[in-house]
Amino acid sequence: MNDNAEKRPDNANRSLTGKLLLLAAVMFGFGYLLVPLYDVFCEITGFGGRTNTVAESSRENPDFSRSVRIEFVTTVNEYAPWEFAADRDSMEVTPGKMYYATFTARNLTEGKKVAQAVPSVAPISASGHFKKIECFCFTNQEFQANEERAMPLQFIVDPDLPEFVDTITLQYTFYDTVRVSANDGS
Amino acid sequence: MTTAVAEAQDAHDEHHGPEKGIRRWLFTTNHKDIGTLYLIFSLIMFFIGGAMALVIRSELMQPGLQFVHPEFFNSMTTMHALIMVFGAVMPAFVGLANWMIPMMIGAPDMALPRMNNWSFWILPVAFGILLSTLFMDGGAPAGGWTMYPPLILQTGDAFPFLIFSVHLMGISSIMGAINIIVTILNMRAPDMWLLRMPIFVWCWLITAYLLIAVMPVLAGAVTMLLTDQFFGTSFFLAAGGGDPVMFQHIFWFFGHPEVYIMILPAFGVVSEIIPTFSRKPLFGHDSMVYAASSIAFLSFIVWAHHMFTVGMPLSGQMFFMFATMLIAVPTGVKVFNWVATMWRGAMTFETPMLFALAFVFLFTIGGFSGLMLAIAPADIQYHDTYFVVAHFHYVLVPGSIFALMAGAYYWLPKWTGYMYNESLGKLHFWLSTIFVNLTFFPMHFLGLAGMPRRIPDYSTQFADFNMVASIGALGFGFSQLIFVWVLLTAKKGAKATDRVWEAPRGLEWTVPSPAPYHTFDTPPKGRVMQEAFE
Numbered sequence: 001m002n003d004n005a006e007k008r009p010d011n012a013n014r015s016l017t018g019k020l021l022l023l024a025a026v027m028f029g030f031g032y033l034l035v036p037l038y039d040v041f042c043e044i045t046g047f048g049g050r051t052n053t054v055a056e057s058s059r060e061n062p063d064f065s066r067s068v069r070i071e072f073v074t075t076v077n078e079y080a081p082w083e084f085a086a087d088r089d090s091m092e093v094t095p096g097k098m099y100y101a102t103f104t105a106r107n108l109t110e111g112k113k114v115a116q117a118v119p120s121v122a123p124i125s126a127s128g129h130f131k132k133i134e135c136f137c138f139t140n141q142e143f144q145a146n147e148e149r150a151m152p153l154q155f156i157v158d159p160d161l162p163e164f165v166d167t168i169t170l171q172y173t174f175y176d177t178v179r180v181s182a183n184d185g186s
Numbered sequence: 187m188t189t190a191v192a193e194a195q196d197a198h199d200e201h202h203g204p205e206k207g208i209r210r211w212l213f214t215t216n217h218k219d220i221g222t223l224y225l226i227f228s229l230i231m232f233f234i235g236g237a238m239a240l241v242i243r244s245e246l247m248q249p250g251l252q253f254v255h256p257e258f259f260n261s262m263t264t265m266h267a268l269i270m271v272f273g274a275v276m277p278a279f280v281g282l283a284n285w286m287i288p289m290m291i292g293a294p295d296m297a298l299p300r301m302n303n304w305s306f307w308i309l310p311v312a313f314g315i316l317l318s319t320l321f322m323d324g325g326a327p328a329g330g331w332t333m334y335p336p337l338i339l340q341t342g343d344a345f346p347f348l349i350f351s352v353h354l355m356g357i358s359s360i361m362g363a364i365n366i367i368v369t370i371l372n373m374r375a376p377d378m379w380l381l382r383m384p385i386f387v388w389c390w391l392i393t394a395y396l397l398i399a400v401m402p403v404l405a406g407a408v409t410m411l412l413t414d415q416f417f418g419t420s421f422f423l424a425a426g427g428g429d430p431v432m433f434q435h436i437f438w439f440f441g442h443p444e445v446y447i448m449i450l451p452a453f454g455v456v457s458e459i460i461p462t463f464s465r466k467p468l469f470g471h472d473s474m475v476y477a478a479s480s481i482a483f484l485s486f487i488v489w490a491h492h493m494f495t496v497g498m499p500l501s502g503q504m505f506f507m508f509a510t511m512l513i514a515v516p517t518g519v520k521v522f523n524w525v526a527t528m529w530r531g532a533m534t535f536e537t538p539m540l541f542a543l544a545f546v547f548l549f550t551i552g553g554f555s556g557l558m559l560a561i562a563p564a565d566i567q568y569h570d571t572y573f574v575v576a577h578f579h580y581v582l583v584p585g586s587i588f589a590l591m592a593g594a595y596y597w598l599p600k601w602t603g604y605m606y607n608e609s610l611g612k613l614h615f616w617l618s619t620i621f622v623n624l625t626f627f628p629m630h631f632l633g634l635a636g637m638p639r640r641i642p643d644y645s646t647q648f649a650d651f652n653m654v655a656s657i658g659a660l661g662f663g664f665s666q667l668i669f670v671w672v673l674l675t676a677k678k679g680a681k682a683t684d685r686v687w688e689a690p691r692g693l694e695w696t697v698p699s700p701a702p703y704h705t706f707d708t709p710p711k712g713r714v715m716q717e718a719f720e
Binding site for chain 1: 297298360363364367368371372398399400401402403404405406407410421424425426427429432435436439497498499502
C-alpha cells in the first residue's frame with residue numbers, strides 16, 4: 001500500500017486532471033453545439049414561431065370546407081428608422097389556395113439604409129403550415145433616402161393545418177442591418 | 187494522532203512552517219492558507235455585494251426616486267447578483283472545501299497545490315475587473331445577471347470587461363473543481379472508502395462535477411455575446427438570423443445546475459453539524475449521497491422552468507414542470523433525514539447548530555415557494571415578480587449563507603485554536619434570523635400582489651411591505667458586522683480542545699486545534715479512523 005501511495009499520486013493525478021480538463025473542453029464545445037441543436041429543434045417544432053426564411057414550393061390544393069383568418073402584425077426594432085406596416089390588418093383565406101399581401105415601409109432618414117425583416121408565426125402548431133412562396137423577408141431590403149416601397153408576400157396555408165387553428169398571426173420585425181453588415185467584414 | 191503529525195514533521199525535512207509576510211499568501215500552496223484566502227475574499231465580497239443590496243433597499247424604501255438614478259439602480263441589481271453568486275457564495279464554499287476536505291479524508295494537502303494557488307489568485311483579478319466597470323463610461327453592466335442579449339449588448343465600455351471577468355471566474359471555478367475531484371478520488375486515506383466519506387466531502391464531489399459540466403457552457407455563452415458584439419456573429423441578433431431566446435436556453439442550462447452548486451455544499455455543511463449537536467450519527471448517510479446525486483442529475487433537465495413565459499409547446503411546459511417537481515423528492519429525503527437525525531437526540535443549541543436549524547426550516551420555505559413557481563400556469567403570474575426574488579433569496583440567504591455561517595462557527599475553533607465568543611455568536615444568529623425574515627417574507631406578498639422585480643420605483647400600494655423589507659435589509663446588513671467582531675475576537679476565548687465539541691465525528695477532530703500547518707503527512711490508519719467515526 002505504501003509503495004502504491006508513493007508511486008500512485010503523480011501519475012493518477014495527472015491522468016485524472018487530464019480527463020477532467022477534457023470534460024471541461026467538451027462541455028465548452030457542447031455550449032456551442034446547442035446552437036445548431038436549437039436550430040434543428042426549432043425547425044422541427046416551430047418553437048419560437050420559427051417559419052421558413054427561404055422560398056418553399058407548394059402546389060395549390062384548396063380545401064373549401066374551412067377558412068382561416070390571417071392577422072398581420074408589424075414591429076420596428078427600437079433603433080431602426082423606418083415606418084413599416086401591412087396594407088391590411090387581416091384576411092380570410094382558404095387553406096391550400098395561393099394569396100398575396102403587401103407591406104409598405106418608408107426610410108425615415110436622409111441616407112441609404114438596409115433593412116432585414118424577421119418573420120415569426122403564432123401559434124406554434126401553425127408555423128410549419130404557413131408556407132411563404134415569396135417574401136420580402138428572404139433578402140435584405142435596400143432603401144434610398146426617404147424611399148417608400150411596397151413589398152410583396154405570397155403564401156399558401158397548408159390544408160394539413162390542425163383543425164383547432166382558426167387564426168394565424170404572422171409577425172414581422174424590421175431591423176436595421178447596420179450592426180450585422182458593418183461587422184460582416186467581407 | 188497528534189503524535190503522527192509530530193512524527194511526520196520530524197521525519198521529512200521539506201516540511202517547514204509558512205513563509206513570512208506577504209510572500210506566504212501570494213505564493214502559498216498550502217490548502218489551509220488558500221482556504222483562509224478564499225474565506226476572507228468571499229467575506230469581503232459579501233460586504234461589497236451587501237452594500238449594493240442596501241443601495242437597492244434604500245431606494246425601494248419608499249415609492250418614487252429618492253437616492254439613485256434608475257440606470258445606476260439597474261447596475262446595482264446586476265452587480266449585486268454577480269458579486270454574491272460568483273464572489274461570495276461560491277468562493278466561500280471553495281474555501282471550506284480547501285480547509286476541510288484534505289483533513290476530512292486524511293490527505294496531506296490538495297492534489298494540485300500550485301493550481302490551487304492559481305485558482306484563488308485569479309479571483310481578485312476577476313472581481314477587480316468587474317468592480318472597475320462601476321467607473322467606466324456607460325456605467326457598470328445593468329442588464330441583469332442573466333445577461334439577456336438585447337439588454338446586455340447595450341452595455342457601454344464595461345461590456346468586454348464583464349465578459350472577461352466572467353471568463354476568469356469560470357476558469358477559477360473549473361480549476362478549483364478539478365482540484366477537489368482529484369483530491370477526493372486519489373488522495374483518500376486507505377480506510378476511507380467512498381461511502382465512508384463525510385457528507386460534506388460527498389456533496390462537494392458532486393458539486394465539483396456540476397461545476398466542470400456547466401461553467402464551460404456559461405463561458406461559451408458569454409463568448410458568443412462577445413463575438414456578437416465585436417466580431418460580426420449573429421448568435422443572438424435576430425436581424426442576422428439569431429435568436430435571443432436561445433441565449434436563455436444556454437444560460438439556464440448553466441444557470442440551473444449553478445443554483446445547486448450553491449446549495450449542495452450547504453447541504454454538506456448542515457449534514458456535518460446537525461449530528462454533532464444531536465449527538466447521534468447522521469440518519470441515512472447513504473441515502474443522503476443518493477439524494478444529492480439525484481438532485482445533481484435532475485438539475486440538467488429542468489432549466490426551461492426559468493423561461494415558461496417565452497412561449498413553449500404545452501408538452502415542453504409539462505415536461506419541465508414535472509421534472510422540476512421531481513426534485514422535491516430527493517430534497518425531501520434530505521430534510522426528513524436531518525429531522526430524523528435530531529429525533530430523540532440529546533440536542534444542544536450552540537451557534538453553529540442554531541444556524542443549521544434555521545437553515546433546515548427556512549431553506550424548506552424557499553423550497554416550497556420553488557414548488558409554487560414550478561407550476562407552469564401559476565408561474566405565468568409569478569414570473570419576474572418579487573415572489574421570485576423572495577424565493578431565491580430564501581434559498582440563498584437563510585439557505586447557503588446561513589450554512590456558511592454555521593460552518594464558519596463550527597470549524598472556527600479548529601482553525602484558530604480558540605473558542606469564539608458564544609454570546610456574540612448567538613446575538614449574530616438571532617438578529618440575522620429575525621431580520622432575514624423581515625426582509626424577504628414580505629416580498630412574497632409583494633410578488634403575489636404583482637410588484638415586478640428590477641424596478642427602482644413602484645406603485646404606492648406596495649409601499650408598506652417595501653418599507654418593512656428595507657428595514658429588515660438594513661438590520662440584516664448591519665448584523666453581519668457582529669460576525670466580523672466575532673472573527674476579530676476569535677483568539678480571545680478559551681483554548682479549544684482537539685475535539686472542540688462534545689461528540690463530533692470525522693478525521694478533522696483528530697488533529698490538534700489549531701490545525702497544524704501540515705496535517706496527515708502519513709495517512710491515518712486503523713485506530714484513528716475508528717475513533718473518528720465511532
